[in-house]
Amino acid sequence: MPHLEVRDVVARYGSHEVLSGVSLDVDRGEVVALVGPSGSGKSTVLRVLVGLLQPVSGSVRVGGQAVDYRSAGQVRAIRNRMAIVFQQYNLFQNMDVMRNVTLAPIRIKRRDRREVETLAVALLERVGLGQKLHAFPDELSGGQQQRVAIARALALRPEILLLDEVTSALDPELVNEVLDVIRDLAREGMTMILVSHEMAFVREVADRVVMMDKGQVIESGPPAEILDAPRTERAREFFGKILRH
Amino acid sequence: MERILEQLPRFLSQRNLVLLAEAAGMTLAMTAAGCLIGFLLAFVIVYLRQTPGRWALPVRLACIAYVEIFRRIPFLVIIYLVLFTIPLVLRDASLFVIAVVSICIYATAYISEIIRGGIESVPRQQVEAAATMNLGRLQTTLWVVLPQAMPVIVPPAVAFGVSFIKDTALVSQIGMFELTFRGKELNNQGYSAVLVFGTIAFVYFLMSWPLNLWGQYLEKRLAAPRSQRRRRTLRQP
Numbered sequence: 001m002p003h004l005e006v007r008d009v010v011a012r013y014g015s016h017e018v019l020s021g022v023s024l025d026v027d028r029g030e031v032v033a034l035v036g037p038s039g040s041g042k043s044t045v046l047r048v049l050v051g052l053l054q055p056v057s058g059s060v061r062v063g064g065q066a067v068d069y070r071s072a073g074q075v076r077a078i079r080n081r082m083a084i085v086f087q088q089y090n091l092f093q094n095m096d097v098m099r100n101v102t103l104a105p106i107r108i109k110r111r112d113r114r115e116v117e118t119l120a121v122a123l124l125e126r127v128g129l130g131q132k133l134h135a136f137p138d139e140l141s142g143g144q145q146q147r148v149a150i151a152r153a154l155a156l157r158p159e160i161l162l163l164d165e166v167t168s169a170l171d172p173e174l175v176n177e178v179l180d181v182i183r184d185l186a187r188e189g190m191t192m193i194l195v196s197h198e199m200a201f202v203r204e205v206a207d208r209v210v211m212m213d214k215g216q217v218i219e220s221g222p223p224a225e226i227l228d229a230p231r232t233e234r235a236r237e238f239f240g241k242i243l244r245h
Numbered sequence: 246m247e248r249i250l251e252q253l254p255r256f257l258s259q260r261n262l263v264l265l266a267e268a269a270g271m272t273l274a275m276t277a278a279g280c281l282i283g284f285l286l287a288f289v290i291v292y293l294r295q296t297p298g299r300w301a302l303p304v305r306l307a308c309i310a311y312v313e314i315f316r317r318i319p320f321l322v323i324i325y326l327v328l329f330t331i332p333l334v335l336r337d338a339s340l341f342v343i344a345v346v347s348i349c350i351y352a353t354a355y356i357s358e359i360i361r362g363g364i365e366s367v368p369r370q371q372v373e374a375a376a377t378m379n380l381g382r383l384q385t386t387l388w389v390v391l392p393q394a395m396p397v398i399v400p401p402a403v404a405f406g407v408s409f410i411k412d413t414a415l416v417s418q419i420g421m422f423e424l425t426f427r428g429k430e431l432n433n434q435g436y437s438a439v440l441v442f443g444t445i446a447f448v449y450f451l452m453s454w455p456l457n458l459w460g461q462y463l464e465k466r467l468a469a470p471r472s473q474r475r476r477r478t479l480r481q482p
Binding site: 050051080083090091092103104107136139156 | 368370371373374375376377378379380384388389392393470471
């Protein structure tokens with residue numbers, strides 16, 4: 001049984017249907033990459049999973065349990081098991097690095113402050129920011145902010161980590177420092193769903209690639225299969241465009 | 246002019262100066278009290294106004310009605326409304342209480358619009374990030390949104406309070422012993438109107454000018470990036 005099971009999820013922004021029946025499985029320890037043209041609904045899948053957008057129909061199961069996104073309690077519970085990292089980092093601008101990382105574990109999850117602080121320092125050292133514990137977000141580069149955001153997500157000890165185009169807002173020379181961190185996490189067996197346009201990176205870390213278009217999954221399989229020998233015309237066209245250069 | 250010069254020594258007697266100083270203090274006190282309470286109530290109004298959910302619709306409508314109505318009524322009318330309705334709730338309310346309540350009603354409506362603007366200036370993504378980390382609405386507001394909105398809120402709110410110092414002159418209409426009322430009194434005692442109201446104009450200026458400078462200082466200081474402000478490590482939870 002897959003750890004995360006998404007079935008026929010439909011979601012709308014107003015009257016505009018952004019997901020028209022998306023199904024997706026993620027096993028424990030698996031890294032799944034969502035790829036596809038912009039507007040295809042990749043990021044929306046992640047937003048639905050963390051309860052930022054309520055699905056209209058379909059089902060989501062985590063560890064075999066169905067999640068009812070209309071229930072505030074169940075949304076809270078699901079957010080305890082997943083953490084998301086955003087394209088724009090979204091660090092709290094009024095807090096320094098340490099407080100960004102420790103706020104939710106201490107104040108919301110009520111974990112022991114000492115233990116959380118030790119973990120936070122370890123995580124920040126691991127992403128190469130041990131020297132920046134008390135810096136504010138506006139003192140950091142985009143790449144540094146994004147690494148803090150990853151540390152902040154990891155401090156929540158999620159079962160599944162969602163990464164929403166985490167390198168898209170970065171200057172090219174800062175992309176690798178973030179990808180290195182994700183590569184490490186993949187090696188350690190972290191369950192991840194990542195939306196990415198970095199095809200070389202996807203090929204390297206993903207166990208499975210899911211290609212989306214117009215709110216639907218059109219292909220899914222191992223990276224070599226999907227990226228090199230796509231079956232559908234739409235996928236061939238897409239990869240032809242982005243892999244050519 | 247001759248009359249003014251002739252009256253000047255007598256006008257500047259210790260008794261009159263103390264009277265004026267007290268009246269100025271009264272003006273400041275009621276403005277400060279009314280605006281500070283109004284500032285706090287404005288937060289409550291804005292918070293209630295943004296309550297999500299269908300069941301909260303009456304609450305939201307009530308808040309909108311309050312803000313829209315009281316911003317559109319002349320302050321003098323609010324004073325009379327308070328003067329004549331307060332006996333229903335509170336017997337023997339002093340004129341000071343009536344003045345403060347009036348200022349408060351008006352300030353709450355105005356400042357709540359300033360606060361709402363400040364809150365809307367904080368990127369929505371900050372709130373979303375907080376939500377995915379299971380921060381509740383109140384926690385998100387207190388820990389994430391308001392600290393970032395304050396630099397946008399404080400300068401215009403201070404400017405409102407400072408400019409309101411002069412508008413409180415209207416409460417002299419109900420016999421409150423504030424600055425303008427004392428002026429009228431002295432005028433009635435036979436002092437030249439030019440002398441009396443010239444002095445009073447000067448006192449109003451003396452009260453609002455330094456506060457205005459303070460407001461500008463705050464604006465500059467709050468506009469600086471957070472990292473360059475004095476660190477307040479005490480507030481770390």
